Amino acid sequence: MPSQAQEASTNPWMTGERLVKLMGNVNPAELAWTPESPFPSSAMAAEYRDMLNGEFVQGYLHALHDASEGKEWCWSRHKPKPDTLISAATHSLQRMPAHQLERNAADLVIEVWRKTWPCPANQRRKP
DSSP: OOOOOOOOOSSSSSBBBHHHHHHSSGGGGGSSSOOTTTSSSSSHHHHHHHHHHHHHHHHHHHHHHHHHBBTTBBOOSSOOOHHHHHHHHHHHHTTTTTTTGGGGGGHHHHHHHHHOOOOOTTOOOOO
């Protein structure tokens, strides 16, 4: 007997809002910390969570860079360093209004990079 297909979600998994939240500092008071925790304090647990979040954000942006460079945005004479790309994305996302951050984070980041490093008119987007 055939089953009904699950309806596809139209909401992005990684919104701009979610990515910006991962870029910020974790409030120790919001963590479920107990004295039995592997961390001696909620502040240290929050620092550890900040580190993990930062690594996730960097990995997300590096993967987005690999998937979109030369297709959605192009470096011209000077290839931007990874830190430059991350800074451009971070600064722009953190300054966007809340309604924009409801959109897909990848689309928002690529738009920032495309404005900063546009592809020449004669360069086609490759699939």
